[in-house]
Amino acid sequence: MIVDKLEIVKQEELAPKIFEMTLTGNSVNEMVTPGQFLHVKVADGIDPLLRRPISICNVDIDQKKLSIIYRVEGKGTKRLSERIPGEKVDILGPLGQGFPIDQLIQGNTALLVGGGVGIPPLYYLAKLLVAKGIKVKTIIGFRTEKDIFLEKKFAKLSDVTITTEDGSRGTKGFVTTAMEEQKNSYDVFYTCGPTPMLRAVQLAATSTGYVSLEERMGCGIGACLACVCDVNEPAEGEKKYRKICCDGPVFEAGEVVI
Amino acid sequence: MTKLHVNLPGLKMKNPVMPASGCFGFGQEFARFYDLNKLGAIAVKAVTAHERSGNPTPRVAEVDGGMLNAIGLQNPGLEHVTKHELPWLEKFDTPILVNVAGNEIEDYVHVAESISKIGNVAAIELNISCPNVKEGGLLFGTDSVMAAELTKAVKAVSKVPVYVKLSPNVTNIVEMAKAVEAAGADGLCMINTLVGMKIDLKTGQPVIANKTGGLSGPAIKPVAIRMVYEVSQAVEIPIIGMGGIHTADDILEFMMAGASAVAVGTANFVDPFACPTLIDDLEKRMKELDIEDITSIIGRGWKSLNKSISS
Ligand SMILES: Cc1cc2nc3c(=O)[nH]c(=O)nc-3n(C[C@H](O)[C@H](O)[C@H](O)COP(=O)(O)OP(=O)(O)OC[C@H]3O[C@@H](n4cnc5c(N)ncnc54)[C@H](O)[C@@H]3O)c2cc1C
Ligand SMILES: Cc1cc2nc3c(=O)[nH]c(=O)nc-3n(C[C@H](O)[C@H](O)[C@H](O)COP(=O)(O)O)c2cc1C
Numbered sequence: 001m002i003v004d005k006l007e008i009v010k011q012e013e014l015a016p017k018i019f020e021m022t023l024t025g026n027s028v029n030e031m032v033t034p035g036q037f038l039h040v041k042v043a044d045g046i047d048p049l050l051r052r053p054i055s056i057c058n059v060d061i062d063q064k065k066l067s068i069i070y071r072v073e074g075k076g077t078k079r080l081s082e083r084i085p086g087e088k089v090d091i092l093g094p095l096g097q098g099f100p101i102d103q104l105i106q107g108n109t110a111l112l113v114g115g116g117v118g119i120p121p122l123y124y125l126a127k128l129l130v131a132k133g134i135k136v137k138t139i140i141g142f143r144t145e146k147d148i149f150l151e152k153k154f155a156k157l158s159d160v161t162i163t164t165e166d167g168s169r170g171t172k173g174f175v176t177t178a179m180e181e182q183k184n185s186y187d188v189f190y191t192c193g194p195t196p197m198l199r200a201v202q203l204a205a206t207s208t209g210y211v212s213l214e215e216r217m218g219c220g221i222g223a224c225l226a227c228v229c230d231v232n233e234p235a236e237g238e239k240k241y242r243k244i245c246c247d248g249p250v251f252e253a254g255e256v257v258i
Numbered sequence: 259m260t261k262l263h264v265n266l267p268g269l270k271m272k273n274p275v276m277p278a279s280g281c282f283g284f285g286q287e288f289a290r291f292y293d294l295n296k297l298g299a300i301a302v303k304a305v306t307a308h309e310r311s312g313n314p315t316p317r318v319a320e321v322d323g324g325m326l327n328a329i330g331l332q333n334p335g336l337e338h339v340t341k342h343e344l345p346w347l348e349k350f351d352t353p354i355l356v357n358v359a360g361n362e363i364e365d366y367v368h369v370a371e372s373i374s375k376i377g378n379v380a381a382i383e384l385n386i387s388c389p390n391v392k393e394g395g396l397l398f399g400t401d402s403v404m405a406a407e408l409t410k411a412v413k414a415v416s417k418v419p420v421y422v423k424l425s426p427n428v429t430n431i432v433e434m435a436k437a438v439e440a441a442g443a444d445g446l447c448m449i450n451t452l453v454g455m456k457i458d459l460k461t462g463q464p465v466i467a468n469k470t471g472g473l474s475g476p477a478i479k480p481v482a483i484r485m486v487y488e489v490s491q492a493v494e495i496p497i498i499g500m501g502g503i504h505t506a507d508d509i510l511e512f513m514m515a516g517a518s519a520v521a522v523g524t525a526n527f528v529d530p531f532a533c534p535t536l537i538d539d540l541e542k543r544m545k546e547l548d549i550e551d552i553t554s555i556i557g558r559g560w561k562s563l564n565k566s567i568s569s
């Protein structure tokens with residue numbers, strides 16, 4: 001966990017309002033766990049004041065490069081999208097606990113389910129899983145065809161199912177619609193996306209798995225208690241809450257109330 | 259030699275900078291970034307008699323020049339803090355200011371009495387200004403009679419100096435300050451956050467689940483400076499100034515307004531190294547401005563004025 005200034009090497013619009021930013025710097029060596037995030041200071045000075053949590057999407061250790069994919073939502077991500085190659089971005093990271101993969105063995109099958117800007121952290125996860133000899137199936141959901149991103153990259157690593165809410169591409173409906181077909185065909189699931197989607201995925205899943213949560217953050221390092229969530233059934237004398245920024249953002253399915 | 263150290267009741271500080279309560283946990287997270295010995299003092303998160311789970315989320319929202327928070331005094335409670343958090347801080351040669359909160363006078367008295375007996379607790383910061391809890395807190399902070407009564411009760415049992423943390427959500431801050439000074443307070447901390455709100459345009463509802471939250475950050479600095487300036491002229495006890503400090507010049511401004519030391523809150527979220535950086539920058543700025551001893555500028559904002567009026 002460090003504060004560093006990473007240099008922007010590329011900024012590309014992948015789909016309307018969806019940007020991929022590639023960054024380089026020595027600290028990239030430490031960003032090796034999929035599902036961890038960076039707390040990004042989108043611009044110098046006090047406007048906007050707080051950092052923005054953005055997941056690590058891909059890492060290339062040899063080239064000391066990493067990428068993030070983000071959607072322009074408000075002031076901070078808008079400002080980030082205006083930054084240009086050559087400029088430096090102040091980042092704090094890598095933060096949080098990522099997706100655990102050590103428990104899996106060669107030949108296992110993993111189902112990755114992502115929605116919108118919850119999809120990016122699943123990409124680096126897919127890469128590491130494949131490298132480990134795990135079979136990967138991916139379901140990624142969008143609102144409509146033109147919003148689709150990362151499809152080709154996932155296709156190189158896994159069986160990809162696209163879902164769109166309006167049916168303009170792939171399966172019409174939500175990611176859970178496509179999960180029906182995959183029933184009992186995987187040993188573990190990993191999911192990231194909007195909270196209602198996470199709830200539905202957790203319910204529909206036929207194996208154990210991991211969910212990555214979102215919450216508004218202050219510090220990002222566990223000190224301010226802005227980002228807490230409740231533990232489902234805390235044991236006597238155990239902590240009743242978890243901090244999403246440092247105990248998460250990834251939790252075992254069922255561990256916390258979502 | 260540039261002199262950075264300041265002495266306040268119970269707090270022998272290497273420099274005038276401490277992290278503000280609630281913005282630094284109990285120190286452990288920041289100790290992963292730097293040596294806490296660097297700090298002038300540490301104000302830890304509010305402690306209540308029993309564990310508190312705080313408010314529902316979202317608990318924070320960003321606004322122009324600041325942020326709103328409604329954490330709701332979540333903390334592990336007196337026993338846990340006594341057994342685990344404070345002992346961990348023993349290894350540092352940095353005075354600890356423990357922020358104490360409660361619903362009733364009895365709660366404050368119980369926590370203050372018990373915590374003031376612990377070896378490494380240098381002083382108590384009575385939190386009568388938390389805007390984010392339904393009972394206690396701000397109720398004491400907006401009524402000078404109640405604030406004085408509470409201060410007196412805590413002073414009667416505390417083994418260490420007692421600082422009262424004032425709320426800016428009052429009509430007359432000087433009256434509050436004088437009331438707690440008369441009741442025996444050894445010092446004042448000011449300001450806590452200002453009550454605010456932000457509406458989410460998509461939902462039409464307040465962003466923060468608690469609806470209102472406390473405004474902190476650069477946006478509140480002018481209010482804090484004004485209050486420190488007014489109060490420091492009206493009381494004899496020292497003031498720990500805070501509200502929006504992000505640069506060394508902000509620290510100088512607070513001290514010229516009349517603060518004897520300062521606390522840094524929100525800036526720790528923007529940069530985990532905020533406090534040590536500010537301490538280094540402060541020394542540099544003092545050299546540039548030919549300030550040899552930091553205590554020489556305390557209250558310069560009104561002292562010179564008063565002098566010129568009298569001459
Ligand atoms: C662990 C984690 C990983 C994330 N990864 C990604 C990612 O890879 N790609 C991506 O596009 N988005 C991601 N997000 C969401 C992203 O943080 C928000 O979209 C972003 O902070 C919005 O900032 P803004 O200034 O554009 O929006 P504004 O609405 O102007 O932001 C105002 C404030 O609210 C906070 N905020 C607003 N929406 C969210 C949200 N959904 N989650 C947390 N804080 C929010 C902002 O950080 C800021 O403090 C992630 C969130 C978390 C918690
Ligand atoms: C997230 C957060 C939590 C806080 N918790 C406490 C607290 O527990 N007790 C307290 O006295 N003040 C608390 N405060 C107020 C700060 O100590 C400080 O008075 C205020 O934030 C103004 O300083 P700043 O602008 O530098 O942040 C909190 C502030 C923030 C932002």
Ligand code: FES
Binds near residue numbers: 217220222224225226
């Ligand atoms: S964001 Fe501060 S504790 Fe998680």
